[in-house]
Amino acid sequence: MQILCSLENTVVVTSLPTIVKHLELGSSYIWVTNISYLTAAVTQPLTGQLADLFGRRHIALLFVTLYTLGSGICGGANASAMLIAGRAIQSAGSGGMTAIMGL
Incomplete structure (x- = not known):
């Protein structure tokens, strides 16, 4: 999962044109x-705070779900606002996964 988070922006920058x-x-x-x-x-x-409150497993599943949902929205985007919203959701999952891997 960590490698997906790392490659997320590299893939987008390459295909941006x-x-x-x-x-x-x-x-x-x-x-x-x-x-x-x-x-x-x-x-x-x-x-970190969410992991303390709800447990690492639940928060990790939440962030994986957000990443997957955001990726699906990006893949089906037919307008710029939809793509940007999908990227925001995807990155929320990615940022959370990156942080939770270190806990």
């Missing part, structure tokens, strides 16, 4: 990558 052309993102293309870093930065500090 095709995504921009297909979805006609225009100037909002930068949010496809930036929302990922912002969401992960917000999620990671909360992960």
Whole structure:
């Protein structure tokens, strides 16, 4: 799972020109990558507290579910807002998984 989190942004940056052309993102293309870093930065500090409250297993499953849901939304996106929202959900899961692996 950790390798998926690490490759998430690399894959998107590599395929971004095709995504921009297909979805006609225009100037909002930068949010496809930036929302990922912002969401992960917000999620990671909360992960430890959530793990203490609800247990590591439940929180790990939550973040895997968020990552999977976000990936599905990104895969089915037909508009820029849908893609950016999917990336935010995916990155919340990714940021949480990255943090929980170290606990």
